[in-house]
Amino acid sequence: MFKKKITNLIIAFFLVLSFTKITYSSEIPVIVIAPNKKPQSLSTVGTSVTILDEEYLNNSTEYFLGDVLSSNTTSTNFFQSGGHGTASAIQLRGMPKRYSTVYIDGVKMSDPSNPSNDFDFNNILTSQISRVEILKGNQSSVYGSGAIGGTIHITTKKGKPGFNKDFNYLTGSKGTHNLSTSISGGDDYKNYFVGFERFQTEGISQMMHNDEKDRYRNNSLIGSYNYNFSKNFELISNYRIADTYLQYDATCVSNSFGCSPSYDHAEDVDAIESSGNLSLIHKPLKNLENKFTVANTYIKRIYNAAINSKNTDQDSYYGERYSFLYQGNYNLNLDNSIVFGLEREDDSIGYNKDMTGMDYKDAYVTSKYFDFQKRFSSNIFATFGSRFDEHSLAGNEDSHRLTLAYLFDDKLTKIKSSYGTGFRYPSLYEFYFYPAGNGYDGNEKAENSESFDIGIEKTFQEIDLKIDMSYFNIKYHDVLEGWQASGWDAGNHPGTVKSQGLELMSNFKLNRFLNFDLNYTYTSTYDGAEQDDPNKTKGQNNAQLVRVPRNLINLNTNFKIPGFENINILLSTKWSDMARDYGNGNRTFADERIDDYLVNDLNINYNFSETYKLYFNITNLLDEKYETTRDYSQMPRTFNFGLKNSF
Numbered sequence: 001m002f003k004k005k006i007t008n009l010i011i012a013f014f015l016v017l018s019f020t021k022i023t024y025s026s027e028i029p030v031i032v033i034a035p036n037k038k039p040q041s042l043s044t045v046g047t048s049v050t051i052l053d054e055e056y057l058n059n060s061t062e063y064f065l066g067d068v069l070s071s072n073t074t075s076t077n078f079f080q081s082g083g084h085g086t087a088s089a090i091q092l093r094g095m096p097k098r099y100s101t102v103y104i105d106g107v108k109m110s111d112p113s114n115p116s117n118d119f120d121f122n123n124i125l126t127s128q129i130s131r132v133e134i135l136k137g138n139q140s141s142v143y144g145s146g147a148i149g150g151t152i153h154i155t156t157k158k159g160k161p162g163f164n165k166d167f168n169y170l171t172g173s174k175g176t177h178n179l180s181t182s183i184s185g186g187d188d189y190k191n192y193f194v195g196f197e198r199f200q201t202e203g204i205s206q207m208m209h210n211d212e213k214d215r216y217r218n219n220s221l222i223g224s225y226n227y228n229f230s231k232n233f234e235l236i237s238n239y240r241i242a243d244t245y246l247q248y249d250a251t252c253v254s255n256s257f258g259c260s261p262s263y264d265h266a267e268d269v270d271a272i273e274s275s276g277n278l279s280l281i282h283k284p285l286k287n288l289e290n291k292f293t294v295a296n297t298y299i300k301r302i303y304n305a306a307i308n309s310k311n312t313d314q315d316s317y318y319g320e321r322y323s324f325l326y327q328g329n330y331n332l333n334l335d336n337s338i339v340f341g342l343e344r345e346d347d348s349i350g351y352n353k354d355m356t357g358m359d360y361k362d363a364y365v366t367s368k369y370f371d372f373q374k375r376f377s378s379n380i381f382a383t384f385g386s387r388f389d390e391h392s393l394a395g396n397e398d399s400h401r402l403t404l405a406y407l408f409d410d411k412l413t414k415i416k417s418s419y420g421t422g423f424r425y426p427s428l429y430e431f432y433f434y435p436a437g438n439g440y441d442g443n444e445k446a447e448n449s450e451s452f453d454i455g456i457e458k459t460f461q462e463i464d465l466k467i468d469m470s471y472f473n474i475k476y477h478d479v480l481e482g483w484q485a486s487g488w489d490a491g492n493h494p495g496t497v498k499s500q501g502l503e504l505m506s507n508f509k510l511n512r513f514l515n516f517d518l519n520y521t522y523t524s525t526y527d528g529a530e531q532d533d534p535n536k537t538k539g540q541n542n543a544q545l546v547r548v549p550r551n552l553i554n555l556n557t558n559f560k561i562p563g564f565e566n567i568n569i570l571l572s573t574k575w576s577d578m579a580r581d582y583g584n585g586n587r588t589f590a591d592e593r594i595d596d597y598l599v600n601d602l603n604i605n606y607n608f609s610e611t612y613k614l615y616f617n618i619t620n621l622l623d624e625k626y627e628t629t630r631d632y633s634q635m636p637r638t639f640n641f642g643l644k645n646s647f
Contacts, residue, residue, distance in 0.1 A: 005588040014386075033405075034103075034153040035373050036339055036383060037142060038329050044381040046403030046416045048455060048470050048503070050074070050134040050492035053353035054157075055128055059568065061170070061603045061617040061640060063178055063199060065129055065154070066090060067122035069625045070599075071554050071572050073134055074503035074519045077182045077471070079547050079628035080122070082206030083635055084176075084199075085216030085246045088121045092136055093472055094499035094523040094548045095149030099424060099449075103137075103584040104154045105224075107121045107275045107295045112347040117146065117427035121272055123242045124154070125197055125300065127168055127180045128222050132200065136503075137472065138451040140422030141385035141401035144343070144367055148422040148476060156222050158238060166195075170642030174213070175202030178642070182349030188273030190227045196220070206248040206623075214248040232283040233639060239276040245269070268304040276321075285332040295323040315328065316352035321345055343367040349428045365391045365425065381405040386468060389423075393431060397423045397446050412461065416470075416619040417454040426480055445492055448474035455503070464509040473500040499525040513557040521552040543593040544580050547594070551577040570603040581630035597626035 002582045031043040062068045066088050070078030080088035089097035098116035112119045132154055139147035164184040168475055173203035182195035193401040199218040206214050220242045226237045246269040283583075284290070302313040347419045349360040371385035373407040385401045396457060401420035408414070426444040455470030477493045501523035508517040525545040544550070555573040579594045600621040606614040616639075623637035 006179075016337070019550060032133055034135055034151065035142075036373060036460045037327060037341075038337075040373075043407055043411070043414060044375075044405055046381065046383065046405040048136040048416070048418075048453060048468075048472075050076075050136070052132040054130040054136075057126055057132070059605055060126055060568075061605075061615045061642070062126050063128050063170075063176075063256060064121065064235050065124045065132070067124055067437055068150075069121075069132070071556065071573070071574055072517070072519075074470075074505050074552075075501065075523065076134065077548065077552060077576075078121075080634070081095060081629045081632045083124050083174075083204040083214065083633060085203070085218065085244065086202050086206055086214075086248070086632070089118060090152070091548060092149035092152075093474060093476065094135075094501060094545060095476075096545065098427075098478075099146060099148040100150050100152060101146045102152045102154065103142055103143075104275055105156055105277060106279075106293065107238070107277050107297060108321065108323065108345070109275060111319050112298050112321050112428060113299060113301075113317045113349040113351075115427065115429045116617040117429070122565055123218060123220075123244050123271070125178075125180075125199060125218065125220055127178075127197060128156050128195060128240075130153055130157045136470075137418050137422030137453050138399075138401060138449060138474070140449075141387045142369065142398075144369075144370055144387060145365070145388055145391075145397075145423060145425040145446070147449070148424060148447075148474070156224065156238065157182065157184070157193055157195060158192040158224050159186040159439075161186050161191075164646070166644075166646050168642065169645045170640055172640030173638035174204060176638070176640065184392075186579065188228075190225070192225045192226075194220070195222045203247075203632050204635065206632060208627070208631055209646050212326035215245070217245045218249070219243045219296040226623060234281040236279040237277065238279065239274075241272070241274040244271045244273070246271075246555060248318040270295075270302055270304075270403075271297070271301040274298045291325075291327045291329075293323070293325040293327075295321075295325070297321040297323075316350075317353075318350040319348070321347050329544045336572055337373045338370060338375070340370040343369075345427060355454070361428050362390045363428055370591075379407050379409065381407070389425075391446075394425045394444065394446050396500075397425070397448075399423055408647070411501060412530075414457040415455070416457065417452075418450045420450075422449040422476075423479075424449075430480060444480060445478060447476055447480055447492075449457040451475070463514050466507045468505040470503045471501075472503070474498065477646070487581070495527075497527055497545070499523060499548075512560075513565075514557075516558065517554070517556040519554045521550055523550060523552070546591075547579050547581055549577040549579045549596075551575075566605075566607040568605045570601075570605075571604070574599050577629075592630050594627050594630055596623075597624055599624050599626065611646050613644040615644065615647075616640070619620065621627055 029605045031039050032042050032045060033039050035045050035047045035049060052072060059067050066078050067092060069076050075093040085563050090096055090100065092100045097118045102119035109119045111119060134152050136150040139151045143151050159502045166182045168180045178199045180197035184193040186192065197220045201216050202212045203216050205212050222240045224238045248267055275297045277293055278294040278321055279291055282290045283563040298321045324344045324381045329338045329339055343368045345362065350360045351476055367387060367389045369387035371377050371383055373379050373383045383403045389397050399421050403418040406415045416531060424447045430444060451474040453470050453472040457468045459466050475496050475498050481493055497551045501521060503521050504518045507517050524531055525548050528546055553575045559569050561567060575598045576596060578596045580591050582591060601619050602621050603617040608614065619635055619638045628634060
């Protein structure tokens with residue numbers, strides 16, 4: 001098996017080397033928003049940032065955003081509990097999923113009703129997205145609770161001048177169909193966008209030891225409307241809603257609860273997920289901008305369970321967040337500026353067992369922050385940020401961040417570094433709803449962290465090669481955990497959990513027909529023991545954090561055939577090292593191992609006119625059987641074909 005995987009990697013590299021280098025491209029300035037909540041040049045940013053732009057996302061044949069992120073960025077480990085629509089999450093820099101925050105059009109999307117308050121990527125479709133900015137490293141001083149490993153910022157599609165229509169249809173294996181359509185337009189004063197998408201599939205079995213099909217359906221609607229009343233007064237609005245249905249049947253994996261291997265557990269999940277925001281931007285002075293925002297996130301899930309078609313059970317989970325935000329951007333002069341703000345978030349959750357009455361809980365947090373940006377010379381850029389948060393249940397926390405960027409005179413080399421402290425407040429679920437008798441006691445306190453990174457970005461124009469390399473080190477304390485080697489022991493635990501590693505991203509354009517992206521991540525973590533080893537279980541010496549591979553490699557080879565430049569071919573190769581996971585299948589709390597795996601995807605795009613494009617892809621080209629979560633299936637080899645028309 002190992003020789004087979006090495007052979008596949010060698011073949012991929014030889015494809016890259018089969019063309020002759022003839023040209024190089026020029027540097028294109030890039031503007032980012034997420035690092036400091038205001039537009040700035042990427043060259044001046046001391047934080048590690050990865051950008052996926054609209055062109056890249058439009059050329060992707062992946063249905064879901066999580067699949068795109070997993071193969072195109074360093075320190076981004078994606079895992080999923082089954083096929084399309086099942087629970088999925090992203091780990092940034094080896095940190096558990098609860099230590100990264102997700103924003104859609106500026107709205108925080110963590111689920112208040114989720115046990116760890118994280119965001120589930122299972123319902124966000126790629127065709128709705130125009131841009132993604134991934135900030136790695138501690139961002140709590142700007143974004144507050146949970147932003148210890150980083151933040152992910154998603155921008156949905158917006159209106160463009162004129163009147164535009166778009167139609168996209170893909171179909172493939174496993175009874176999969178994806179239809180999206182949109183209209184948009186605008187002029188000098190306003191723009192609008194309305195898009196609808198339906199995805200459905202017969203799916204695969206969620207559990208590896210079953211072969212039944214678990215259906216999934218997603219109906220999504222997104223919209224935006226922006227209006228400029230004057231050059232100093234602007235209204236911005238965004239809305240998104242996803243109505244989903246998921247079915248899964250799984251064989252009972254343990255007889256510890258009195259069931260046999262033939263015991264069937266069928267469950268249907270209906271969910272509504274929505275978010276929206278309304279912002280007013282006012283510029284009373286040339287150097288001052290005020291932004292007032294009100295936002296809402298709403299998530300509700302209803303679980304309908306049937307056991308051997310004899311008994312039924314129904315659980316309902318509800319989570320909602322109202323956010324009220326003020327942000328000011330003040331330019332002191334050409335070289336100095338400050339971003340400052342006030343925020344309030346009100347979270348509420350409800351849990352309903354057998355529809356007997358909803359148990360509601362709520363909490364709120366108020367925040368004050370600033371981020372000062374200083375240009376010391378033509379080459380040196382720095383930021384210093386500080387934030388103070390007050391939680392109605394968990395008390396007060398402060399966080400700070402310092403970033404530095406040094407840009408060499410040739411503008412082709414940048415050294416960057418950041419240091420920050422961060423925190424994560426307990427979720428409402430952690431306060432109130434963990435299993436009776438062994439849950440949290442309601443006296444939990446925030447988790448705290450310290451992180452440092454340093455890196456270099458280098459462009460070699462003569463050979464059209466870009467390299468981005470970073471070292472990171474994260475420590476966090478007072479960890480909130482429930483799963484222990486000896487059973488459930490929920491609460492803040494002593495000791496220091498660590499994650500450190502290396503990130504390498506490179507882009508090489510061999511010629512106008514061929515380029516490739518290679519990214520590699522080495523991550524060494526441990527759960528408070530002395531060293532790290534994925535073969536060890538939690539609580540033992542050398543325990544690696546759950547679902548964190550030590551080595552992760554992505555190679556994307558993009559090439560065109562001379563004489564057929566309207567055909568674009570992308571071969572994606574992903575190799576993940578082995579990792580540790582919870583003992584899902586044994587119910588003994590003894591940890592298990594996820595084996596390493598190598599997966600290849602092939603994508604072909606054919607632009608046969610200015611408005612029409614054909615898609616064809618093969619996912620899991622070699623039909624590798626693998627896991628990202630222990631005992632849960634991943635997609636076998638599948639075929640997809642589609643048509644896109646923009647007019």
